[in-house]
Amino acid sequence: MADDENEDQKEYRWETGYEKTWEAIKEDDDGLLDSAIAEIIQKAKRKRQVQKAKQNRLGMMRHLFVVIDCSESMSVPDLKPTRLLCTLKLLEIFIEEFFDQNPISQLGIIALKAKRAEKITELTGTARVHLKALEGLANVTLTSEPSLQNGLDMALKTLKVVPSHASREIVVIMGSLTTCDPVDINLTIDELVKEGIRCSVISLSAEIHVCRYLTQKTLGTYGAVLDDAHFRDQLLSQVDPPPAAKTQHNSLIRMGFPHSKDEVEGKDAPLSMCMCHVDNLDEPSELCTTGHHCPQCKSKYCELPVECQSCGLTLVSAPHLARSYHHLFPVPNYEELSMESVPQLSECDGIRKCYGCQKVLSAPHDKMVFKCSHCKQFYCIDCDIFIHETLHACVGCNTIPGVAGLIYQQQQQGGKTIAAETHDMLPSTSKQQRQFSM
Amino acid sequence: MDAVEQAATKEAESSIDLLVIVLDTNPSQQFVRQSPQNLTQVLESIIAFGNAHLMQKAQNQLAVISCSHHSTDFLYPVPGRQVELRQIDGQYEAFSLVEKTVKQQLGNILMNAPRLSSPCESLLAGSMTMALCYISRLQRNVAAGAKMHSRILVVTGSNECASQYMTFMNVFFTAQKLGIVVDTCALDKTLSLLQQGCDITNGQFLKVTQLDGLLQYLLWVFLPAPQMRHKLVLPPPPKVDYRASCFCHRELIDIGYVCSVCLSVFCKYSPICTTCHTIFKTPGPLPIKPKKKKKVEKQM
Numbered sequence: 103m104a105d106d107e108n109e110d111q112k113e114y115r116w117e118t119g120y121e122k123t124w125e126a127i128k129e130d131d132d133g134l135l136d137s138a139i140a141e142i143i144q145k146a147k148r149k150r151q152v153q154k155a156k157q158n159r160l161g162m163m164r165h166l167f168v169v170i171d172c173s174e175s176m177s178v179p180d181l182k183p184t185r186l187l188c189t190l191k192l193l194e195i196f197i198e199e200f201f202d203q204n205p206i207s208q209l210g211i212i213a214l215k216a217k218r219a220e221k222i223t224e225l226t227g228t229a230r231v232h233l234k235a236l237e238g239l240a241n242v243t244l245t246s247e248p249s250l251q252n253g254l255d256m257a258l259k260t261l262k263v264v265p266s267h268a269s270r271e272i273v274v275i276m277g278s279l280t281t282c283d284p285v286d287i288n289l290t291i292d293e294l295v296k297e298g299i300r301c302s303v304i305s306l307s308a309e310i311h312v313c314r315y316l317t318q319k320t321l322g323t324y325g326a327v328l329d330d331a332h333f334r335d336q337l338l339s340q341v342d343p344p345p346a347a348k349t350q351h352n353s354l355i356r357m358g359f360p361h362s363k364d365e366v367e368g369k370d371a372p373l374s375m376c377m378c379h380v381d382n383l384d385e386p387s388e389l390c391t392t393g394h395h396c397p398q399c400k401s402k403y404c405e406l407p408v409e410c411q412s413c414g415l416t417l418v419s420a421p422h423l424a425r426s427y428h429h430l431f432p433v434p435n436y437e438e439l440s441m442e443s444v445p446q447l448s449e450c451d452g453i454r455k456c457y458g459c460q461k462v463l464s465a466p467h468d469k470m471v472f473k474c475s476h477c478k479q480f481y482c483i484d485c486d487i488f489i490h491e492t493l494h495a496c497v498g499c500n501t502i503p504g505v506a507g508l509i510y511q512q513q514q515q516g517g518k519t520i521a522a523e524t525h526d527m528l529p530s531t532s533k534q535q536r537q538f539s540m
Numbered sequence: 541m542d543a544v545e546q547a548a549t550k551e552a553e554s555s556i557d558l559l560v561i562v563l564d565t566n567p568s569q570q571f572v573r574q575s576p577q578n579l580t581q582v583l584e585s586i587i588a589f590g591n592a593h594l595m596q597k598a599q600n601q602l603a604v605i606s607c608s609h610h611s612t613d614f615l616y617p618v619p620g621r622q623v624e625l626r627q628i629d630g631q632y633e634a635f636s637l638v639e640k641t642v643k644q645q646l647g648n649i650l651m652n653a654p655r656l657s658s659p660c661e662s663l664l665a666g667s668m669t670m671a672l673c674y675i676s677r678l679q680r681n682v683a684a685g686a687k688m689h690s691r692i693l694v695v696t697g698s699n700e701c702a703s704q705y706m707t708f709m710n711v712f713f714t715a716q717k718l719g720i721v722v723d724t725c726a727l728d729k730t731l732s733l734l735q736q737g738c739d740i741t742n743g744q745f746l747k748v749t750q751l752d753g754l755l756q757y758l759l760w761v762f763l764p765a766p767q768m769r770h771k772l773v774l775p776p777p778p779k780v781d782y783r784a785s786c787f788c789h790r791e792l793i794d795i796g797y798v799c800s801v802c803l804s805v806f807c808k809y810s811p812i813c814t815t816c817h818t819i820f821k822t823p824g825p826l827p828i829k830p831k832k833k834k835k836v837e838k839q840m
Contacts, residue, residue: 160801162800162801162802162803163800202717267800267821268800346801351821352799352800352801352813352818352819352820352821353800353820353821354797354798354799354800354806354809354810354813354820355797355798355800356795356796356797356798357795357796357797357798358794358795359782359783359784359793359794359795359796360782360794361781361782361783361794397794397795398795415795418798419782419783419784420782420783420784420785420805421709421712421713421736421740421782423784423798423803423805424705424706424709424713425709425713426803427706427709427803428710430802430803431706453619455619457670458669458670458673458674459673459674459676459677460614460619460674460677461619461677462619484676484677484680485673485677488672488673488676489669489673492676492714492717492718493669493672493673493710493711493714494710494714495665495666495669495706495707495710495711496669497666497669497670497673499666500663500665500666500669500704500707501607501611501612501663501666501667501669501670502611502663502666503609503610503660503661503663
C-alpha cells in the first residue's frame with residue numbers, strides 16, 4: 103500500500119496554506135457587496151456542471167448494490183435527526199433519481215447489522231420495492247459494529263452472476279470508523295478487482311484507510327461528508343453512469359418492445375391479469391384490458407421496464423432507451439463571457455436578452471453570460487444550468503435551421519458520416535452528432 | 541362540499557396558470573399552401589383562445605411562440621417597449637394588447653423571412669425547448685407560497701421530422717420532470733412523436749378534421765385546466781405505439797437487439813455496432829456454425 107502517496111495527489115485541508123476566505127468578497131464601485139455576492143452564487147451554480155467530464159463510452163446498464171451501515175454509529179445525531187434517518191431520506195431521493203436517469207438498470211440494498219450482512223432487497227428495476235424496504239429500515243435497532251467484508255461478499259456473490267455486459271457497482275455508506283471482519287479483507291478486495299466491480303464509499307464520519315484503499319483499487323470514488331447537503335451531492339453524483347469498465351464485455355442484448363395487442367375491429371381486448379401482480383398477495387391483480395404484452399410469450403405486465411417472468415426477455419419501451427441518450431450526447435459546455443459582448447437589439451431600445459428565456463439581461467446579476475460555440479447565441483446563467491442539467495438540448499442549435507443544417511453538410515463532406523439510415527434516432531443537433539462519431 | 545375539496549378549489553383559485561402556445565407558422569404547411577387565408581384564420585382562433593385563457597382568472601399568464609421555417613420568436617410577450625394602446629369598443633386592454641402584439645410581431649417576422657424555395661420542416665422541438673426555458677424562468681421567479689401550473693399547446697399542420705427525435709424526447713422528459721403538460725392540436729396529419737409526448741406528460745392530443753371549427757375545438761378540449769379535465773368528457777386517448785424503430789432499416793420491431801454501450805436498436809444480430817463501432821462478443825449464433833461444418837464433413 104506504499105503506492106498510495108503517489109496515486110493520491112489530493113491534499114488534506116490541514117496541509118494547505120491558510121485560506122483567506124474573506125478576500126473573495128470585494129466591494130464594487132458603489133461600495134456595495136451585491137455584485138460580489140451574485141458572482142459567488144453564479145460560480146457555485148456552475149461548478150458542478152463544469153466538473154462533469156465528457157464520456158464517450160458509459161456503462162448504461164447498471165447493476166448497483168447500496169450497502170448501508172446499520173450499526174451503533176449510525177445513531178449519532180451529527181446529521182439531523184440521526185445519521186441513519188438522514189441517509190434513508192437521501193436514499194429515497196437517490197433511488198427515484200437513479201431510476202429516472204437509468205431506466206434499464208437494477209438496484210439492490212444490503213444492510214450491515216451487528217457484524218452481519220442482510221439483503222433487504224434483491225436486484226430489481228422497480229423503485230417502489232426499494233422505497234418500501236427503506237421505510238422498514240427506519241425502525242431497525244442500531245447495535246454493535248458493521249462488517250464491511252460481509253457486506254461486500256454478499257454483493258459480490260450476486261453481482262458475479264450478472265451478465266458481463268452490465269456495469270457492476272457497489273456503493274457503501276459507512277457511519278462507523280471500524281469494521282469487524284471474519285478474515286483478511288484484502289482477499290475480498292482482490293476478488294472485487296478481478297471481477298471488475300466498481301466500489302464507491304461515502305463515509306459519514308471520517309476518512310478510513312481501508313475504504314480509500316478499496317475505492318482506489320476498484321476505480322470507485324471516495325468521499326467523507328461535511329454536512330447533509332454535501333452528503334446529498336456525494337450520493338447524487340452516483341446517479342450518472344460511470345465510464346464503461348475495461349473488463350466489461352460489449353454485447354448486443356435481445357430486448358422486447360411490447361405494444362398493446364392488436365384488437366379485432368370494434369371489440370375491446372379481453373380482460374386478463376398481469377404477471378407482476380399474480381403472486382403478490384398484498385396488492386392483488388386486477389382484471390383489466392390494458393397492459394403490455396411480451397412479444398415472445400404474450401404474458402401481460404402492467405409496468406415497463408420489466409424482465410419477463412416466463413421467458414426472461416427484457417421488456418422496454420422506446421422512450422426508456424431514449425431517456426438514457428442524453429448521457430451519451432451531452433450538450434457541450436458554453437463559453438463564459440462578460441455581458442458587454444451580447445449584441446444589443448436595435449428594434450427593442452437596445453436591450454440585451456437571453457436567447458432561451460427572453461430575460462432582459464441587466465447588471466449586476468447577469469454580469470456573466472454564456473455563449474454556445476455552435477449557434478453563437480447567448481444565454482443567462484439560469485438557462486445555462488437548465489439546458490445542461492435538465493433539458494440536455496441547446497435551444498439555439500435546435501431552433502436555427504441553418505446551424506443544424508450546415509454542420510450536417512460539413513459532416514457529410516468530412517466523410518465521418520454515420521450511415522444515413524440511422525438519422526432517425528440520432529441526435530438532431532449536429533454538434534452532438536460530431537462528438538458521437540469520434 | 542367537504543374540506544378536502546374546498547382546499548382544492550381554494551388552491552385552484554390562487555394558483556397561476558401559464559399557457560405557452562407554440563404556433564407553427566411555416567408556409568410549407570399543407571393548409572397554408574392550399575390558401576394563405578387559412579393562416580389568418582388560425583391566428584384569429586389562437587388569439588381568441590389565448591384571450592379566453594386570460595379571461596378565466598386574473599392571475600393567468602399567456603405566451604405565444606411562433607415557429608417558422610427560419611426562426612423561432614416570441615410573439616407575446618415581447619421584452620422592452622410595449623405596443624401603444626388605446627381602448628377599442630370597451631375591450632379589456634390586456635386582450636387588445638395580446639392581439640396587437642401578436643399580429644405586429646408575426647407581421648414583422650413574415651416580412652423579414654427569407655423566400656422559401658422548397659418546402660422545409662418546422663423545428664418544433666427547438667421551439668418547445670425555448671418554451672421550457674421561458675417556463676422554467678417564470679417558475680423560478682414565482683413568489684413563495686404561490687403555485688404555478690404550466691402547459692404547452694402545440695398547434696401545427698407540419699409533418700414531423702424524425703431528425704428531431706432526440707430533442708423531442710428530451711423535451712418530453714424535461715416537461716414530465718417539471719410537471720408541465722404538453723397538449724397537441726394537429727391540423728393536418730397524425731403526429732406519432734407528439735402523441736407519445738402527450739401520453740408521457742398526460743396531455744391531450746387532438747387531430748382537427750375541420751379547420752373552420754378550430755376555435756371551437758380549442759375552447760372545448762384545451763381551455764379547461766389539466767387538473768379538471770378528468771371531470772369532462774373529452775376525446776379518448778389514442779393508442780400510442782411505443783415500439784422502437786431499428787437503426788438499420790427504420791422499421792418498427794417487436795423484438796430487437798440493443799447495443800450495451802450506446803443503446804442503438806438493431807433488428808438483426810451484427811458483430812459490430814454501426815453507431816459506436818463497438819465490437820461485440822459473439823454469444824449465441826457462433827456455436828451453431830461448427831455443427832453445420834461437421835455435418836458437411838460427414839456427408840463428404
